[in-house]
Amino acid sequence: MIRSAMNVVLEGIKTAQLNFVVGSHVWIEDPELAWLDAEIIESKNQEITVNFESGSKTVSKSSNIYPKDPEFPPNGVEDMTRLAYLHEPGVLQNLHIRYTINEIYTYTGNILIAVNPFQRLPHLSATSTMAKYKGAAFGEQSPHPFAIASFAYRNMINEEKSQSILVSGESGAGKTESTKMLMHYLAYLGGRAATEGRSVEQQVLESNPVLEAFGNAKTVRNNNSSRFGKFVEIQFDQKGRISGAAIRTYLLERSRVCQVSDPERNYHCFYMLCAAPKEVQDVDKYKLGNPRTFHYLNQSNCIELDGLDDSKEYLATKRAMEVVGISSDEQDAIFRIVAAVLHLGNIEFVKGSEVDSSQPKDEKSHFHLKTAAGLLMCDVKSLEDSFCKRVMVTRGESITKLLDPDSATLSRDALAKIIYSRLFDWIVDKINNSIGQDANSKKLIGVLDIYGFESFKTNSFEQFCINLTNEKLQQHFNQHVFKMEQEEYTREEIDWSYIEFVDNQDVLDLIEKKPGGIIALLDEACMFPRSTHETFAEKLYQTFKDNKRFSKPKLSRTGFTINHYAGDVSYQTDLFLDKNKDYVVPEHAALLNASKCPFVSGLFPPLPEETIKSTKFSSIAAQFKQQLISLLETLNATEPHYIRCVKPNNLLKPGIFENNNVLQQLRCGGVMEAIRISCAGYPTRKSFSEFVQRFSILDPTVLKCPDEVTGCKRLLDKANLKDYQIGNTKVFLRAGQMAELDACRAEVMGRSASIIQRKVCMFLCRKHYKLLQLCAIELQRVARGAN
Numbered sequence: 001m002i003r004s005a006m007n008v009v010l011e012g013i014k015t016a017q018l019n020f021v022v023g024s025h026v027w028i029e030d031p032e033l034a035w036l037d038a039e040i041i042e043s044k045n046q047e048i049t050v051n052f053e054s055g056s057k058t059v060s061k062s063s064n065i066y067p068k069d070p071e072f073p074p075n076g077v078e079d080m081t082r083l084a085y086l087h088e089p090g091v092l093q094n095l096h097i098r099y100t101i102n103e104i105y106t107y108t109g110n111i112l113i114a115v116n117p118f119q120r121l122p123h124l125s126a127t128s129t130m131a132k133y134k135g136a137a138f139g140e141q142s143p144h145p146f147a148i149a150s151f152a153y154r155n156m157i158n159e160e161k162s163q164s165i166l167v168s169g170e171s172g173a174g175k176t177e178s179t180k181m182l183m184h185y186l187a188y189l190g191g192r193a194a195t196e197g198r199s200v201e202q203q204v205l206e207s208n209p210v211l212e213a214f215g216n217a218k219t220v221r222n223n224n225s226s227r228f229g230k231f232v233e234i235q236f237d238q239k240g241r242i243s244g245a246a247i248r249t250y251l252l253e254r255s256r257v258c259q260v261s262d263p264e265r266n267y268h269c270f271y272m273l274c275a276a277p278k279e280v281q282d283v284d285k286y287k288l289g290n291p292r293t294f295h296y297l298n299q300s301n302c303i304e305l306d307g308l309d310d311s312k313e314y315l316a317t318k319r320a321m322e323v324v325g326i327s328s329d330e331q332d333a334i335f336r337i338v339a340a341v342l343h344l345g346n347i348e349f350v351k352g353s354e355v356d357s358s359q360p361k362d363e364k365s366h367f368h369l370k371t372a373a374g375l376l377m378c379d380v381k382s383l384e385d386s387f388c389k390r391v392m393v394t395r396g397e398s399i400t401k402l403l404d405p406d407s408a409t410l411s412r413d414a415l416a417k418i419i420y421s422r423l424f425d426w427i428v429d430k431i432n433n434s435i436g437q438d439a440n441s442k443k444l445i446g447v448l449d450i451y452g453f454e455s456f457k458t459n460s461f462e463q464f465c466i467n468l469t470n471e472k473l474q475q476h477f478n479q480h481v482f483k484m485e486q487e488e489y490t491r492e493e494i495d496w497s498y499i500e501f502v503d504n505q506d507v508l509d510l511i512e513k514k515p516g517g518i519i520a521l522l523d524e525a526c527m528f529p530r531s532t533h534e535t536f537a538e539k540l541y542q543t544f545k546d547n548k549r550f551s552k553p554k555l556s557r558t559g560f561t562i563n564h565y566a567g568d569v570s571y572q573t574d575l576f577l578d579k580n581k582d583y584v585v586p587e588h589a590a591l592l593n594a595s596k597c598p599f600v601s602g603l604f605p606p607l608p609e610e611t612i613k614s615t616k617f618s619s620i621a622a623q624f625k626q627q628l629i630s631l632l633e634t635l636n637a638t639e640p641h642y643i644r645c646v647k648p649n650n651l652l653k654p655g656i657f658e659n660n661n662v663l664q665q666l667r668c669g670g671v672m673e674a675i676r677i678s679c680a681g682y683p684t685r686k687s688f689s690e691f692v693q694r695f696s697i698l699d700p701t702v703l704k705c706p707d708e709v710t711g712c713k714r715l716l717d718k719a720n721l722k723d724y725q726i727g728n729t730k731v732f733l734r735a736g737q738m739a740e741l742d743a744c745r746a747e748v749m750g751r752s753a754s755i756i757q758r759k760v761c762m763f764l765c766r767k768h769y770k771l772l773q774l775c776a777i778e779l780q781r782v783a784r785g786a787n
């Protein structure tokens with residue numbers, strides 16, 4: 001377990017606040033429950049004797065004890081920066097208490113912490129709840145993802161700057177659910193009245209079920225786990241209406257298509273299709289049936305999911321596909337390919353008549369081979385050959401090599417995986433094309449829902465890439481919350497006591513430095529035909545023997561451990577080289593390119609001549625690194641907002657809050673450090689000129705001040721504010737002070753508005769009166785018979 005730098009920081013707070021009086025309550029560290037409440041019964045020379053509720057006693061050093069707030073509000077506080085005693089046990093107690101009363105959202109400054117309720121709480125997503133947050137200032141309503149979305153939307157409109165909302169947390173913590181809420185709310189704020197059936201926002205919303213059908217699966221951690229990362233850019237026009245959107249996806253887990261371990265499932269779409277209702281006749285059309293008869297599904301015993309009706313989901317997915325612009329012909333092709341993948345998985349191979357050759361095992365395998373070829377509309381013999389033979393071109397000569405049954409099976413799986421991943425990419429592209437981008441849009445809100453940090457018993461290449469993503473995002477978070485704050489304070493020369501934080505640049509260097517980082521060494525290994533995972537591991541050990549973030553696990557010959565920001569993770573290198581090679585077997589590409597189905601051949605466009613000849617492989621890790629660079633560039637051009645999702649237990653059940661588990665997630669996500677900084681710092685700032693411009697209404701004479709600093713100070717005094725800071729170019733305010741100033745401004749503006757109204761009213765009445773008077777005089781004149 002890592003101890004964050006927060007603990008060092010907390011020491012300061014603790015000593016300042018400690019008051020170990022006999023009879024008072026404190027928190028004592030406990031290996032099982034993280035922190036336990038105890039009463040002090042004796043305090044002598046830094047040795048404190050305490051009594052637990054259970055009746056047992058213990059003696060502890062004062063440095064291991066935290067004071068407990070005797071006036072802790074019974075329902076906790078909405079913003080942790082308002083905790084009287086800011087320390088880990090206090091934070092944990094607050095989240096726990098709120099969780100028990102179904103208050104799952106809590107702020108720490110501007111960061112929203114969302115604890116997964118594992119049960120539907122309808123009031124949290126109702127339309128009436130959405131209405132409450134519309135136009136409400138941040139902090140006015142209870143913590144909620146809608147408040148974050150509303151804040152981001154308002155910032156976008158007022159500051160004319162793009163925004164992003166980064167949703168993070170471990171698998172099953174609730175990222176996708178929170179993301180969906182954000183998207184619903186943004187559609188509510190920026191949507192048009194529903195006129196036609198396929199508005200941009202509706203398409204954006206309906207893209208969720210489509211992507212989930214093809215990219216989500218049940219895992220041990222989450223029954224509906226997204227096996228890809230997602231960044232949704234929602235574009236807005238000048239009026240703040242949604243005008244376009246783009247979805248970027250990251251690294252779909254391909255291996256799941258062929259390999260599922262108990263009790264997980266393959267991608268939802270396979271089960272949905274097998275359960276398609278009789279009336280649509282797809283099961284017969286695609287020669288499907290019981291999912292247990294398919295190898296790609298029956299490696300796990302888990303076929304059905306509690307509370308999920310695959311048959312209904314099938315129809316719902318098709319409806320959503322319709323909304324996002326996937327035509328019924330395209331839907332047919334998509335499900336035909338999904339069925340073909342299942343049939344491919346059932347082709348087994350046995351030794352053929354020649355040495356080291358292979359052939360389909362039996363009639364059943366031939367049936368599946370023929371069915372798969374029929375569904376993919378390609379030649380059945382060529383399909384068989386693409387599994388059992390390989391054509392090698394050496395020095396201009398082509399030689400046909402026969403493959404043994406094991407290699408043929410691997411080739412079959414490779415085909416299934418590449419077809420599926422191309423299909424997924426096609427779906428994402430299609431959604432993007434049909435929603436359409438607004439080329440004129442200058443403002444967007446991006447929502448990032450990406451896999452959280454992973455550390456399993458066995459970690460492979462996928463975890464390596466996922467954890468690289470999290471290191472990158474952690475650095476972004478660090479930079480934003482910590483570095484930028486502190487750098488700005490230094491630049492502005494304002495009084496600020498520095499806070500230590502764990503900078504992870506060294507981990508990023510270890511992984512992605514060019515040359516010499518792990519990815520560079522992996523790519524190098526992939527380029528040498530004789531490299532194996534052993535030689536790759538050996539190279540890593542030599543290169544990084546003195547690196548503090550790298551070590552060789554004691555019980556492994558080819559593994560390596562990285563000391564990530566969230567803890568140590570050991571990776572097995574066995575499949576690193578294979579998984580890093582983005583290589584489509586030329587026979588597979590040629591076969592599918594020749595398919596009579598334009599949809600299938602479109603997934604495999606002909607490769608340019610030079611690519612076929614070139615032996616240079618394409619590195620998945622390098623591509624992924626590039627995608628991350630571009631993601632980070634986009635994020636850096638936006639104002640970020642953070643939602644940290646927390647999984648309260650691993651049983652995926654409501655009402656259970658496991659202290660240690662939660663604490664670990666809070667530490668990993670930098671939440672503790674963020675609390676400290678929000679509390680201690682000056683989160684609101686405005687340049688002198690902006691400040692004067694915004695608040696000169698409070699005292700217009702400041703516009704005549706010789707310099708802006710004097711003007712700012714005068715305005716701050718006028719509003720009776722203390723404890724602000726004047727930097728070199730900006731005014732720095734404590735949390736909440738801006739709201740006070742805005743309230744004064746609103747009051748003055750309100751008064752001014754009523755004066756203007758009064759004057760205008762008076763002017764209009766007078767005009768009316770004058771007119772009446774003239775008319776009356778004229779009438780009198782006529783009545784008197786004058787000309």
Ligand SMILES: Nc1ncnc2c1ncn2[C@@H]1O[C@H](COP(=O)(O)OP(=O)(O)OP(=O)(O)O)[C@@H](O)[C@H]1O
Binds near residue numbers: 170173
């Ligand atoms: N706000 C919520 N209300 C009700 N249930 C929720 C909520 N958030 C999460 N859940 C439950 O927790 C499950 C997991 O949530 P979700 O799929 O959003 O996790 P995730 O963080 O996106 O996981 P992964 O990284 O595996 O995709 C959901 O399927 C749902 O059952």
